[in-house]
Amino acid sequence: MDYILELKNVSKKYDGFALSDINIALPKGCIMGLIGENGAGKSTTIKMILDAINKDGGSISIFGQDNRDMPKRMWEDIGVVLDESCFPENLSMKEINTIMKNVYKQWDADLFRKYVNYFDLPEKKAMKDYSRGMKMKLGIAVALSHNAKLLILDEATSGLDPVVRDEMVEVFMDFIQDEEHSILMSSHITSDLEKACDYITFIHQGKILFSQGKDELLDKYGILKCAEEELRVIDEAAIVGVRKHKFGVDALVIRDKVRGNFIMDRADIEDIMLFQIKKDQSKEQ
């Protein structure tokens, strides 16, 4: 398959934290969600993709080219929104338009105007007077206004209210209607990802726990609600994590491995993430 972004065995070591064996492959026409706790390594991974920090090992290729020797014009095809707004504080949106016109050869001022109108952003206000949500929207508008083929979004929706987040998801879905386009987005708002993503990659303590199709993932797991005694009957290999409460237990189980007649609820991405983390914590204790 043709991958727009591919990470192979990427690693990076800091004092007290290490990312290792990061393998991600993002096909064209898809959205991949990157989930994990704060400090799990999502932003570090994204920074390595953008070559803002050096990796210790492995390889990263974007559009089939090593990201360290990509010619400048290939960066035109990547739109990026970072977790912190990086717009200089004294600038207005109008001035940012002027700057971007001089940075991107493919800058589309009309499209930019369309997005900022759609997001209802004030033209002359300085960035330091923009709210976090406004800055996020502006960042998204910029990322979408130079005909990028790949969007990389680091917590790009986290400063926005549910209504706008929902609109953003629509915008992103629209973006990948073009089969050549892809999005890699990290977020801890898993419901957004569940709506938009084709693939989910879960990073936990610097390692990838899984990276697979969302539907596959949702089909694979189920939530079993039963009494504690009932749970003992079930094959241990089927149980990923257990949460005890007053009336019994909730367990995240692998559907195929559960034998017998049990009622299972659908597990969402958040359940899958939380139970996995819990399992890991109880193992450590």
Place this chain on the structure above:
Amino acid sequence: MRGLIIKDLLNLKKQGIFLGAFVIVYLFISIQMGDGAFFAGVLLIMCALMPMTAMSYDERVKWDRYALSMPISRADIVVGKYALGILLLAVALVASLLATFVVGDINFKDNMLSTIMIGGIGIAMMSVILPILFKVGVEKARYVIIAVFTAPVLAIFTLGKLVDNGRITISQLGQINYTLLAAGVIVALIALFVLSLLISLKIYSRKEF
């Protein structure tokens, strides 16, 4: 790189207004004093330090990390800051020379020379400061920069002392071949500037954001 310089100029606009007010006040003082060199001195040094102000703005919002995700290379970012400094210095130099002319100084030639000399000091300061800024950032570089500032003052002060003490006599100063000295200074300045740029490029190519 054009985009980067435009970004810095727009971002420094407020400083520009401040600088404009300053220019008017000092120009007035200079006219009163009948001496343009003083005006030129302050203006040139302020302009030579504008890249530092621009960098502190960038640092505050982590601009560099964002810029690197655009079709902008690390070298562009470094060269952009040097270009900004030279550009502003050139504008200040022209303004100063014009001012000297307007002030109608009797020592027009002398003042022109001193203005150019101060421009040279500006380039030298910029060359020393920028690699340090790229290495440790504006916040940490503050003290080093104060030292860099004091150096020329100390040098002139020491020279003055030596003259006072009779170690250097005015006639000795008169014996210096000024054409040769000027040529030497210009070559040294260019060398310093190029070296500084190369060091900054090297530092920045390995920097993490």
